[in-house]
Structures are given as structure tokens and as C-alpha cells.
Amino acid sequence: MPITGAVILLPTEEPARRALFERLERDPRVELGIEAAGRLALVVETETTRECTNLFDELSALEGVGAVLPVFHDFSDFHDARDAQAGPSDARSER
Amino acid sequence: MNRRDLLRGMAMSAASAAVLGAAEAQRNVVQLGTSPRDGVSWQKAPCRFCGTGCHVQVGVRDRRIVAIQGDPLAAVNRGHLCVKGYHVGLAPYGPDRLTRPLLRRNGELVPITWDQAIDVIADRIQANPAGFGFYGSGQWTIPEGYAATKFVKGGLGTNNIDANARLCMASAVTSFIATYGVDEPASCFDDFERCDVVICWGNNPAEMHPVLFSRFIDRRSRGEQVTLIDIGTRRTRTTGYAQHYLEMKPHGDLAIALGIMHLLIREGTYDRNFVERHCAFRALQEANPTLQGEAIDFETWKRRVEEYTPERVQELSGVPASEIRRLAGLFGNRDLRITSLWCMGMNQHTRGTAVNNLVHGVHLLSGHWGREGDGPTSLTGQPSACGTVREVGTLCHALPGGGAVANPAHRAAAERLWSLPEGRISDQIGPHTMEMFRQFGLRPEEGGNIDTIWVQVTNPGQTIPNASEYFDRSRTIPGKFLIVSDVYPTLTTRAADLVLPSAMWVEKNGMFGNSERRTQQWFKMIDPPGEARDDCWQTIAVARRLFDRGHPGMRDAEGRFLFHTTDERGREVPIWDFRRYYDVNVDERLFEEYRGFTATKHKNLAPYREYVAARGLRWPVVEKPDGTWQETRYRFVEGEDPFVPESAGFQFYHSTSNDDRAQIWFHPYEPPPEVPDTEYPFWLCTGRVLEHWHSGTMTMRIPPLRRAMPQAYLELHREDARQLGVANGDRVRVESRRGAIELVAWIDGRGQPPRGSVFVPFFDERLRINLVTLHEYDPFSKQPDYKKCAVRLRRVGRGAAS
Numbered sequence: 001m002p003i004t005g006a007v008i009l010l011p012t013e014e015p016a017r018r019a020l021f022e023r024l025e026r027d028p029r030v031e032l033g034i035e036a037a038g039r040l041a042l043v044v045e046t047e048t049t050r051e052c053t054n055l056f057d058e059l060s061a062l063e064g065v066g067a068v069l070p071v072f073h074d075f076s077d078f079h080d081a082r083d084a085q086a087g088p089s090d091a092r093s094e095r
Numbered sequence: 096m097n098r099r100d101l102l103r104g105m106a107m108s109a110a111s112a113a114v115l116g117a118a119e120a121q122r123n124v125v126q127l128g129t130s131p132r133d134g135v136s137w138q139k140a141p142c143r144f145c146g147t148g149c150h151v152q153v154g155v156r157d158r159r160i161v162a163i164q165g166d167p168l169a170a171v172n173r174g175h176l177c178v179k180g181y182h183v184g185l186a187p188y189g190p191d192r193l194t195r196p197l198l199r200r201n202g203e204l205v206p207i208t209w210d211q212a213i214d215v216i217a218d219r220i221q222a223n224p225a226g227f228g229f230y231g232s233g234q235w236t237i238p239e240g241y242a243a244t245k246f247v248k249g250g251l252g253t254n255n256i257d258a259n260a261r262l263c264m265a266s267a268v269t270s271f272i273a274t275y276g277v278d279e280p281a282s283c284f285d286d287f288e289r290c291d292v293v294i295c296w297g298n299n300p301a302e303m304h305p306v307l308f309s310r311f312i313d314r315r316s317r318g319e320q321v322t323l324i325d326i327g328t329r330r331t332r333t334t335g336y337a338q339h340y341l342e343m344k345p346h347g348d349l350a351i352a353l354g355i356m357h358l359l360i361r362e363g364t365y366d367r368n369f370v371e372r373h374c375a376f377r378a379l380q381e382a383n384p385t386l387q388g389e390a391i392d393f394e395t396w397k398r399r400v401e402e403y404t405p406e407r408v409q410e411l412s413g414v415p416a417s418e419i420r421r422l423a424g425l426f427g428n429r430d431l432r433i434t435s436l437w438c439m440g441m442n443q444h445t446r447g448t449a450v451n452n453l454v455h456g457v458h459l460l461s462g463h464w465g466r467e468g469d470g471p472t473s474l475t476g477q478p479s480a481c482g483t484v485r486e487v488g489t490l491c492h493a494l495p496g497g498g499a500v501a502n503p504a505h506r507a508a509a510e511r512l513w514s515l516p517e518g519r520i521s522d523q524i525g526p527h528t529m530e531m532f533r534q535f536g537l538r539p540e541e542g543g544n545i546d547t548i549w550v551q552v553t554n555p556g557q558t559i560p561n562a563s564e565y566f567d568r569s570r571t572i573p574g575k576f577l578i579v580s581d582v583y584p585t586l587t588t589r590a591a592d593l594v595l596p597s598a599m600w601v602e603k604n605g606m607f608g609n610s611e612r613r614t615q616q617w618f619k620m621i622d623p624p625g626e627a628r629d630d631c632w633q634t635i636a637v638a639r640r641l642f643d644r645g646h647p648g649m650r651d652a653e654g655r656f657l658f659h660t661t662d663e664r665g666r667e668v669p670i671w672d673f674r675r676y677y678d679v680n681v682d683e684r685l686f687e688e689y690r691g692f693t694a695t696k697h698k699n700l701a702p703y704r705e706y707v708a709a710r711g712l713r714w715p716v717v718e719k720p721d722g723t724w725q726e727t728r729y730r731f732v733e734g735e736d737p738f739v740p741e742s743a744g745f746q747f748y749h750s751t752s753n754d755d756r757a758q759i760w761f762h763p764y765e766p767p768p769e770v771p772d773t774e775y776p777f778w779l780c781t782g783r784v785l786e787h788w789h790s791g792t793m794t795m796r797i798p799p800l801r802r803a804m805p806q807a808y809l810e811l812h813r814e815d816a817r818q819l820g821v822a823n824g825d826r827v828r829v830e831s832r833r834g835a836i837e838l839v840a841w842i843d844g845r846g847q848p849p850r851g852s853v854f855v856p857f858f859d860e861r862l863r864i865n866l867v868t869l870h871e872y873d874p875f876s877k878q879p880d881y882k883k884c885a886v887r888l889r890r891v892g893r894g895a896a897s
Contacts, residue, residue, distance in 0.1 A: 003099070005106030005164075007113045007175060009309065009316040033107050034114055038316035041110035043103050050799040053178060066312040067305070069165075069175040072109035074102045074154070075184060076161035082188070 002049045005072030006056065008040045011064025020062055029055070038066075049075060101133050105164075112167040113174035139166055139710065140617035141607050142180045143600045144788045146233075146475035147171060147307045148609025149180050150710045153601055155620050160184040160601070169710040171284060171609065177305040179788055182797045186600065187621070189583055189796030193596035194625025204594060209626060209636075209673070215593055217640040219547040219576055220251070224648075226546040228531045229256040232553035233263065233477030233484045236605035237614070238685040239631040240483035242658065243551070244495060246638050248488065249513045250648040250657050254500050254525030255545070257491045259553040260477065260484035261528040262560075263439060265876035266447025267473040268485055273377075273386050273448065273875075274455045274758050276749030277497055277696050278485050281730040282434075282470040283611040283713060287311045289468030290434040292322045292425055296348055296454060297440020297882070301332035302785040304438075304474055312336065324422070326351065326414075327440065328780055328882070329810070329848040339418070342849055345778055345883040347412030349446060350764045352453035354408030354419040355426055357400045359460055364427030366462025373745050374459050375756040386448070386875050388760065390752060399761045411764050426461040432468035433458075438476060439782065443881045447873040449762035456759040465732045465745055475610045476789070482608010482615075486698065487689060491525035496692030500524060505695075512691045514651040527877040529870065532559055535575060536568035549578040551630045552597070556586035557790040557860050560879045561833045561870035566590075580630050583792050586860050597630050598623035599793075604682040606706065612713045612727075616706035619677070631685075632676050639671030660684055696749065697730075697738050731757075767883050768871040771851065775831060775885035777815075778852040781864050782882075784845070791858035807859035809838040811888070812850045816842045819888055826894040829855065831886045834866030839894040853886065 011017050024030050024042065029051075033041030046052040056068040135154040142149045150169030154162030163184040167174035196212035197204040207215075220227045229247050231240060235258070247256040271278045287293075287310040300308040314321050325337035326348065334340050343351060359365040376396040380389040405416030425431060435458065441450050451473070458464045458471045475481055488495040498505035506520045526534060526545065532555065537543030559565045569575045570590050579591040582599040602623040606616045623629075635658045642649035642656050649657050660668045660679055669675050683703040690700045699715040701724040706712060712726040717737045719725050729735040731747050739746045747757045771778055786804040787794040794800045809827050821827055825840045838855060848854050855864045869884035 001099075003102045003106050004181070005108075005110035005113075007110055009313050012316060012318050031103065031107070034111050036114050037116075038313070038318065039114040041107060041114045043106045043110065045099075045103065048799070049182070050802055053181075053799055053803060056178075066316040067309045069113070069306070069309055070178070070181040071113045071165040071167075071174045071176060072106040072162070073164075073176075073181050073184065074106070074162040076156070078185060078188070079159055079161065
């Protein structure tokens with residue numbers, strides 16, 4: 001399960017901010033961090049990277065959101081899955 | 096704490112650093128890069144993709160990249176990433192990396208050894224040195240491009256080398272030279288923090304340079320007022336952020352710039368003081384139009400812009416006269432700070448040099464120049480189009496450090512720095528990209544003098560316009576030999592006679608130079624797969640093979656190998672043997688040699704070690720009395736540029752008029768070379784998308800990006816679709832006078848072209864839109880126009896939108 005850190009450039013209008021926070025707070029995949037200077041830190045843990053980028057696309061499209069900018073991406077699971085697919089003897093042979 | 100908790104903590108720490116800014120970042124970086132965490136070691140590198148030059152921290156465990164963090168200490172991106180940067184760590188891990196040299200025998204590519212491959216290349220070069228062309232890229236690292244330049248210009252004694260940056264920003268180059276006498280933007284990305292107005296000239300940074308664009312959006316999130324004006328031929332994601340969208344006809348940008356100039360003169364709102372002190376006027380000589388042009392006086396220049404009234408500009412550009420007045424009003428107000436941005440829209444243009452010149456001219460005439468946030472800024476699409484292609488001499492006319500092969504003094508200086516015998520470097524400008532591939536596609540008796548091309552780090556089979564004529568044709572002519580170094584199979588490797596597997600990004604040492612003159616450095620972090628090897632090593636190995644065979648060009652004036660390298664005790668290191676290539680830091684050696692070229696045009700660089708410590712430095716970089724090295728944000732500006740004396744204010748010290756003045760050019764409006772007619776009634780524009788980078792070689796192998804944007808498509812207007820009987824998802828044949836392909840229709844998609852206009856991205860090798868595009872190019876930059884040609888559309892059937 002990839003783990004992603006990100007920053008949201010927040011809406012300046014209060015109703016849009018409220019709607020965004022409501023959306024984020026009800027999402028169990030999201031952990032909110034500090035907010036400062038119109039930016040919000042968050043961490044997202046999803047089943048797949050695609051699910052994470054879908055979430056970012058959805059958040060970006062919300063009223064007033066300036067951008068959702070990823071800052072950290074751990075994808076060690078990608079290699080684990082590939083190793084499992086390749087089998088133990090093949091996993092390192094291509095390097 | 097378990098591993099996932101630790102990772103969540105690291106992710107939150109990175110996000111917090113990006114929110115809080117430099118102080119928190121400084122604390123964070125002490126942890127990063129100094130000690131392994133969770134078995135992960137972290138090192139810095141610039142992102143592999145676009146010209147923004149974001150820095151990332153690359154997390155490596157068990158010799159594999161397992162994590163990416165935006166570098167919070169990097170001034171360019173301050174820890175932020177875009178969707179491509181977020182996935183950049185996956186770029187080396189596509190399932191079909193090239194791992195062995197392959198030679199075409201009886202129609203099939205079969206594995207051979209590296210030794211055999213090097214022999215094949217040496218044989219081809221020796222058989223016809225003048226017929227050998229090297230074709231590289233703005234993804235070449237600085238040392239790779241420098242080595243290729245030295246090999247061809249200093250070794251083979253030809254100038255048969257060019258790079259794919261010819262296709263993406265050559266018009267910016269010719270215009271910088273024509274305006275300021277020297278290439279590269281004078282301003283920098285700091286403009287985003289101070290500008291009041293951003294004008295995007297045919298530019299879509301929200302998709303193409305998203306992190307850079309976010310710096311401007313970030314200011315809005317903090318409640319600042321910044322006006323965005325989007326001038327374009329179709330609505331894009333950038334339009335969604337704009338207060339004003341000015342939809343222009345193709346080539347309308349020429350007229351718009353002329354219209355602004357006309358009004359600045361008519362209304363008397365131009366900056367008289369700036370113009371009188373710092374500018375001269377210029378136009379093409381009718382009988383002999385060259386990049387130098389001819390000096391004209393202000394009165395003559397004014398008469399020439401007289402005809403470009405707002406009403407006339409409305410006719411030519413389609414932009415309402417009131418909007419032209421609005422633009423002129425903004426430029427007439429010197430209390431504002433205005434940043435103009437452009438990229439392919441103005442560069443891929445058969446009058447690219449002209450429109451670049453005119454936009455520089457608007458800023459110079461209005462005095463919106465040289466203050467933070469107030470100036471013209473061209474962007475590039477590749478990570479080192481600037482640092483490599485434009486600076487180390489990989490273009491067919493150029494020498495390292497801004498030199499020109501036509502200039503005897505520059506040739507002599509290069510021969511001195513390279514320890515070459517006098518006269519080794521040719522004064523004959525080599526074939527530019529389009530000419531190189533044209534000749535490659537002709538038989539010798541038709542003038543096809545180029546018979547061998549070695550392609551590194553680029554994919555011309557997909558990206559050359561009018562590809563059947565300019566690329567595919569060569570593959571049918573006996574005796575033409577294509578060598579390709581790449582990391583994945585591409586349309587170009589599939590057409591090649593010899594394929595060489597290359598190391599990519601952090602599989603090797605490297606240096607890039609981004610769009611704001613920022614030189615960046617990284618170290619090798621992981622091994623390349625199989626037998627893949629550094630491109631730079633490949634060039635040096637071929638040079639050595641020629642040396643061993645007695646090729647005189649591979650010896651310097653003292654008889655030493657062209658890439659002679661010694662260790663600390665002065666003993667030669669055989670860097671042509673890959674087992675010994677990393678015995679010394681070849682990048683450092685080449686870079687230190689290249690530095691010797693850079694002072695001539697005031698493009699000074701710091702020693703290599705300074706870049707190891709920094710997140711890039713913007714040249715010119717000069718040493719201060721205390722021994723530290725100082726970068727430059729704004730060129731030609733007193734107090735910023737170390738070469739501008741006190742009290743000068745501004746000084747264009749490479750002025751083509753030799754009087755420290757910048758040139759304000761006049762160029763007339765001219766229509767595009769091919770316009771829609773009854774037979775081909777639609778405009779076609781091509782370009783990129785957010786998820787994929789250029790020809791998709793890397794990003795189409797990153798599963799989440801491929802799934803997000805799985806194939807190319809045809810954007811068209813709803814009303815045009817209705818008239819053609821096309822519904823969303825239908826297959827449509829797009830045909831020009833040069834070729835045709837079938838695409839899936841996307842109506843009201845991400846971009847929205849106006850009626851009579853369609854858009855197709857070029858990332859998808861299965862749907863090669865460059866079979867359709869036009870090969871016409873700018874007369875000075877030789878950069879082709881991918882943004883406008885005439886096509887017709889026909890519904891083929893219900894599509895299987897996969």
C-alpha cells in the first residue's frame with residue numbers, strides 16, 4: 001500500500017474551505033497535518049498508487065482548490081509485488 | 096514504531112516541511128541524505144522529466160529506488176512534485192528495458208557484444224566520416240552532450256551534430272541571440288513570487304510545468320491578487336485559472352504583439368527613458384534576411400508598426416480590439432509587474448524567431464524588463480535543453496559556452512582548450528535536425544550525404560514531423576545505417592540497425608541545466624540493468640576505438656587520446672573500458688574542462704564540487720572575495736549581474752549593435768504556411784498531456800500514468816463533431832496532405848479547441864500523429880511547426896476506446 005505525503009493549496013473562500021475539510025475528514029485514507037499560509041499537509045495511504053492519484057484528481061477539482069501537490073511517495077510495495085510475480089530466483093536477475 | 100508508521104511519519108514530515116517552508120526544510124534535510132532511515136539511503140537528484148528542474152530526494156534500498164520525496168531545500172519546487180515527479184522513481188522499472196546491444200542481421204535484431212557494437216560504429220565512421228551524424232537531446236546530461244560535441248567537432252572535424260532541442264526551443268535561442276546577443280533567459284523563476292500579471296503566450300503551464308505553475312497558484316491561496324491572461328488557440332487547464340482568455344487564430348500572436356507595440360507608441364505609454372538608454376531598433380534586411388538584420392531608427396520602426404491598429408489586429412488574430420487595448424493598457428502601466436511565459440506555442444512556429452523577438456520587444460519597449468516579476472521568460476520542455484544543448488555546443492552551428500563554429504576566434508579558443516592542432520574544427524555549419532534527417536532519407540545521388548546517424552536519448556521515429564518522409568523513408572534505402580542508444584524499445588530502436596542499451600537517470604552520474612540557467616548535479620545511485628551502459632561512456636569508447644585504429648582526429652596536438660584522463664597520480668585511466676569508467680568521476684573531469692569555455696560569454700560556472708553541495712546554481716556563478724560562489728538571478732541588471740558595473744542600471748553587454756543595447760525588432764505579421772481550405776478544412780494542433788512526458792517512452796511504462804492516460808485521442812469541438820456525425824469515443828480518421836491516422840474522439844475533454852480546430856497529443860507511439868504534421872520550419876531557427884497544419888476528418892466507426 002503506497003504512502004503519499006502531499007500539500008493542498010487551500011481555497012480562500014470560507015465555504016469552499018469548509019467543504020474541502022469536510023470531504024477530507026470523512027476519508028479514512030487521509031491523515032491531516034498542519035495548516036499554514038494557505039497550505040495544508042496531509043498523508044494518504046491507499047491500496048494502489050492509482051487510487052491515490054484519483055483522490056488527488058478529485059480533490060483538485062473541488063471548488064477553490066488551487067492544487068494538490070504530492071511531496072513524498074513510498075512505493076516499495078511495487079518492487080515487492082514485482083518480485084513476487086517474478087519468483088524468488090528471477091527477482092534480482094535483471095539487475 | 097513499525098515500518099508503516101515510520102513511513103507515515105516521513106510522509107507527514109515532508110508535507111509539513113513543504114507547508115512551513117525553508118526553516119522546517121532545513122531541519123528536515125539534516126535527517127535526509129546523511130544517514131539511512133529504515134534501510135533507505137537518500138540522495139538528491141533533479142527530476143528526470145521536464146525543464147522546470149524540480150529536485151527530488153531519491154530513496155534507495157537494496158539497490159532499488161523505493162521512495163521519492165520532493166526536495167524541501169530546492170528553490171525550484173520547495174518539496175513539491177507533479178504527478179510525473181511523484182512517479183519518477185518508477186521510470187527505470189518498466190518490464191522491457193534494453194539490456195544488450197542488438198545488431199540487425201537478415202532483418203532481425205540479434206544480440207552482439209559491446210565490443211562488436213563499438214567496432215560496427217567505428218567501421219561506419221571510418222568508411223565515410225563526413226556522412227556520419229550524431230543526433231542527441233535535451234535529455235543528454237551536460238557531460239554527455241559535451242563529450243558528444245568534442246567527439247564530433249574536435250575529433251571528427253565536422254559539425255554534423257544536432258539535438259532534438261531543435262524541435263522544441265531553437266526559436267527561443269535565435270531570438271535571445273538576435274535580441275540580446277547571447278542565448279538564454281535573463282530572468283528566472285523568482286518572477287512567480289512578484290509578478291502582478293502573468294501572460295501565457297500559447298502556453299499551458301498548468302499541465303506542462305505544473306510545479307512551476309503552482310508557485311503562482313500558491314500566491315492566490317495566500318490571498319494575493321495575481322492576474323492570469325491566457326492567449327491561446329484552445330482552452331486548456333491553464334485557461335481554467337485565467338481571468339482573461341484570448342482565443343487567437345494560429346499566428347495571431349505575431350499580430351497581438353505588434354498591436355500592443357502600436358498602442359504603446361500611439362498612446363505615448365512606452366518607457367521613453369528605458370528605450371533611449373538601453374534599446375536599439377532592428378528589422379530584417381529585405382534583400383538578405385539574416386539573424387543579424389539591419390539597424391533602423393526609431394521613426395522607421397514606428398512607421399512599420401503603424402498599420403497594426405487594434406482593429407487590424409482583431410482581423411488578423413481574432414482577438415477583440417478591446418482585449419488588445421487591455422493588454423496595451425497593462426504594459427503601459429509601469430506600476431505593475433508583468434511576466435510573459437511561453438514554450439512550444441511560440442517556438443514551434445514557422446515565424447518562431449519573429450514572435451519571440453516581438454514579445455521581448457513588447458517588454459523592452461514598455462520597460463517591463465529586469466525587475467523581479469517583470470520580464471519575458473521562455474520555458475523549455477526537457478530537463479537539460481538549456482544546460483546541455485544550448486550551452487555545450489551540441490547544435491550544428493555552436494561551440495561550448497555560446498561559441499559559434501563560424502567565428503574564427505571561437506574556433507581557435509576551442510582548439511586551444513581542447514589542445515587540438517590549429518584548423519581541426521571545421522568552419523562549415525553542419526546539418527540541422529531537419530536537414531540531417533532529410534539527407535538521411537535521400538540516396539547519395541539525390542544529395543543524401545548523411546549515411547549514418549547515431550541517436551542518443553531521443554526518439555525521432557516518433558517526434559520528427561512528416562515522419563514518413565523525414566524518418567521512415569531512410570529505412571527503405573540500402574546503405575543508410577541507424578544507431579540508437581536508448582533505455583526502452585521505441586519506434587526509433589525498432590527501426591534501427593544497431594541498438595545500444597543505455598543507463599538512465601540515477602543509474603549514472605549526471606548534470607542537468609534547467610530553464611532558469613540552473614546547473615544541477617547528481618551521483619549514480621543504482622546499477623543499470625543487464626549490460627546497459629552510460630551514453631557518455633559509449634561516445635568515449637567509440638572515440639577510443641577510432642584512436643586505436645589510428646584516426647588522427649582522436650589525438651590531440653600532443654598525440655594523446657581526445658578524452659585523455661588521469662588519476663590523482665597522473666596515470667592514465669582507461670575510461671573507455673567500462674570496468675574502469677567509474678575509477679574516476681568522468682562527469683567532474685568533463686565538466687571542469689567545459690568550465691574553461693564559459694567565461695567568454697559570461698556564462699561562468701562554479702567548480703563541480705559546488706554543485707554537489709547545492710540544489711543547483713544559476714549561471715553566471717562567480718567567486719566572491721571570501722571564496723564562496725555567487726549565482727545570478729537576473730542578467731544584465733545592476734546589483735544582480737556581477738558583470739554590470741555600478742550606475743549602469745542595465746547593460747546588455749553582448750549587444751549585437753556593440754553599444755550595450757538590446758534590440759527591439761520589427762517583424763511583420765505573416766500567415767501560416769498551410770491553412771485550412773475546402774479539402775482540408777480543420778486546423779491541427781499537437782502537444783503534450785499532464786501524465787506523459789514527450790514520446791511516452793518512460794511514462795507509458797509507469798502503470799498508474801499509463802492507466803490515467805492510456806492512449807492518444809482527438810479533441811474536437813462539439814458542434815464540429817455534430818456536423819461530422821461523431822460522438823464521444825467514435826473512431827475518426829485524421830488526414831493531412833502527408834499522412835493519416837485514426838483516433839478516438841474526445842468531445843468536451845480536458846482541452847477544448849474552438850470550431851474548426853482539433854488537438855492530438857503526440858505521446859502515443861501506436862498513434863503516431865507526426866505522420867500527419869507539417870515539416871515547414873522557421874527560416875532562422877530551423878524549428879518546425881507542430882502547432883498548425885490543415886487536416887480533414889472522417890468518422891470511421893464506433894470506437895473501442897481502450
